[in-house]
Amino acid sequence: MGEGARSVTAKVLAMLEAFTPATPDLSLSELARRAGVSLPTAHRRAAELVAWGALERGADGRYRIGLRLWEVAALAPRGLGLRDVAMPFLEDLYEVTHENVQLAVREGLELVFVERIAGRHAVPVLTRVGGRFALHATGVGLVLLAHAPVEVQEQALAAPLHAYTPKTITDPDRLRELLAAVRRNGYAVSDGQVTLDALSVAAPIRGADAAVVAAVSLVVRADTAEPIALAPLVQAAARGISRMLAPRPGGW
Amino acid sequence: MGEGARSVTAKVLAMLEAFTPATPDLSLSELARRAGVSLPTAHRRAAELVAWGALERGADGRYRIGLRLWEVAALAPRGLGLRDVAMPFLEDLYEVTHENVQLAVREGLELVFVERIAGRHAVPVLTRVGGRFALHATGVGLVLLAHAPVEVQEQALAAPLHAYTPKTITDPDRLRELLAAVRRNGYAVSDGQVTLDALSVAAPIRGADAAVVAAVSLVVRADTAEPIALAPLVQAAARGISRMLAPRPGGW
DNA sequence: TCCGCGCATTCCGTTCACCGAAACGGGGGG
DNA sequence: CCCCCCGTTTCGGTGAACGGAATGCGCGGA
Structure with a gap:
């Protein structure tokens, strides 16, 4: 949001944005400070947001994101809309492997995790449904x-690429080659590039116009499987989901 | 929202609320009409919401709920926060049965579905993640x-209770008896009360202070199982989730 | 072809919704 | 007692927000 004079809408949105996984609940003063609005303004806007259900205020006086906001947000086609279509296929993939299954969409230069199924014994992964992550490693x-x-690819490659592990590919030229291989192979492998103990294989999901609109992946403990063995599974799930997203009356 | 003069925040929230499962995408005029704001106002506010990501406008000029809103809303403790905790148990329940598994919370006089896992061959159910439903039938x-x-119970019983099927219990006295049985038994059965072909068994999930904060259920095709046989499964899942919600450092 | 309708976008004079500094009261700690 | 932080309320000033009107576009029907 711009500095100085800000619209009411901008302030309200800034208040919603003040909540993060690290700070899922906030006092009024914290909320005002994080959102960059004065205390009385935060107080007034928060009262409205609470009345509507976008925020909830607990007995402790602290604010949290409210269920009503999630209800509305659940209508996002690229969020739960996509997830609803994909869910049966994600379930199948999970059931065959009992490993981490993840569904993500691209938002600008980052990805957003839309769904994640993980059993209790699956390798820990640094992802959260609704959370963002860099594009170049997973x-x-x-x-x-x-x-x-292409503009997005070049933009992503022009920025400094964070090395999550020694195996993360941060050299733009190497990454370009890798991306070309992904397109050629029809799937991507990330081996120890996010955490050293995790190997993921991902495949593209195509939408109504055959453009790639999401990706699905399996994340297993490194050294427990070969990517080549996992790829067909993941690709089958991706193809199934793509089929469901294909054009048809009332389609997505 | 009040009639006549309305705050900016109220108008913005009314615009978000204009989207429904039946109308997940709207033109500007439709959005303005549904939200009860003038066209220029809707145009201005929508532009801000789109810039922030709460709404997305497609090439067709129509507006949809945006991914950014869902990202923020994913932080709702009673939404995906609860779901994250419950997911492994829901998965277990699904895997044993391959039937519909549902997780819901109460919001006023209605329930909101927080999660639903359904295989491709499960009985169709009238539920949607993020959607609401009456309390007295499922x-x-x-x-x-x-x-x-108690006030909530009496309030719910005082309202006209919709009969989804001939088996739906709409008599307040009968319902009171049923609710007492639910408390006694530790689970609820809904047999043909929502759709004639569906039987569901549900159990309570308790939160940090032992109060019931959510419910988990299994929905199967009627006449394929006995509630008594399903109840222990569902209750085990509910107990597992409750255990994860129990007080502990940084607990939910 | 012309006309009517609905749509989306922009303009502009008016006004009241919104603002934040300040005040107030409460709680906790030294 | 003083200090600090918090949350809530007050109030005069003002500019952000408003909507009717105008404009231009596309579409369908006569």
């Missing part, structure tokens, strides 16, 4: 980047 | 109502 991220518009 | 609804504050 399996789903690589798929989304490989199929993104 | 398994999860009965559990939530049975454990709701």
Whole structure:
């Protein structure tokens, strides 16, 4: 949001944005400070947001994101809309492997995790439904980047690429080659590129116009499987989901 | 929202609320009409919401709920926060049965579905993640109502109760008895009360202070199982989730 | 072809919704 | 007692927000 004079809408949105996974509940003063609005303004806007249900205020006086906001947000076609279509296929993939299954979409230069199914014994992963991550390291991220518009690819490669582990590929030229291989192979592999103990294989999901709109991946413990063995599974799930997203009356 | 003069925040929220499962995408005029704001106002506010990501405008000029809103809303403790905790148990329940698994919370006089896992061959159910439903007919609804504050129960029973099928219990006295049985038994059964072909068994999930904060259910095709056989499964899942919600450092 | 309708976008004079500094009261700690 | 932080309320000033009107566009029907 711009500095100085800000619209009411901008302030309200800034207040919603003040909540993060690290700060899921906030006092009024914290909320005002994080949103960059004065205390009385935060107080007034918060009262409205609470009355509507976008925020909830607990007995402790602290604010949290409210269920009503989530209800409305659940209508986002690229969020739960996509997830609803994909869910049966994600379930199948999970059931066969009992490993992490992830569904993600690209948002600008990042990915957003739309769904994640993980059993209790699956390898821990640094992802959260609704959370964002870089494109260049994860399996789903690589798929989304490989199929993104060229401008997006070049933009992503022009920025400094964070090295999550010694195996993360941060050299733009190497990454370009990798992205070309992803497009050629029809799947991406991320081996120890996010955490050293995790291997993920991801495949592209195509939407109504055959453009890649999301990616699905399996994340397993490194050294427990070969990517080649996992790829057909993941690709089958991706193809199934793509089929469901294909054009038809009232389609997505 | 009040009539006549309305705050900016109220108008913005009314615009978000204009989207429904039946109308997930709207033209500007439709959005303005549904939200009860003038066209220029809707145009201005929509532009801000789109810039921030709460709404997305497609090439067709139509507006949809945006991914950014969902990202923020994913932080709702009673939404995906609860779902994250419950997911492994829901998965277990799904895997044993391959039937519909549902997770819901109470919001006023209605329930909101927080999660739903359904295989491709499960009985069709009238539920949608993020959607609302009455309390008096579904398994999860009965559990939530049975454990709701007395004022809520009396309020719900005082309203006209919709009969989804001839088997739906709409008589307040009969419903009171049923709710008492739910509390006694530790689970609820809804047999043909929502759709004639569906039987659901639900159990309460308790939060940090042992109060019932959610309910989990299994929905199967009627006449394919006995509630008594399903109840222990559902209750085990509910107990597992409750355990994860129990007080502990940084707990939910 | 012309006309009517609905749509989306922009303009502009008016006004009241919104603002934040300040005040107030409460709680906790030294 | 003083200090600090918090949350809530007050109130005069003002500019952000408003909507009717105008404009231009596309579409369908006569």
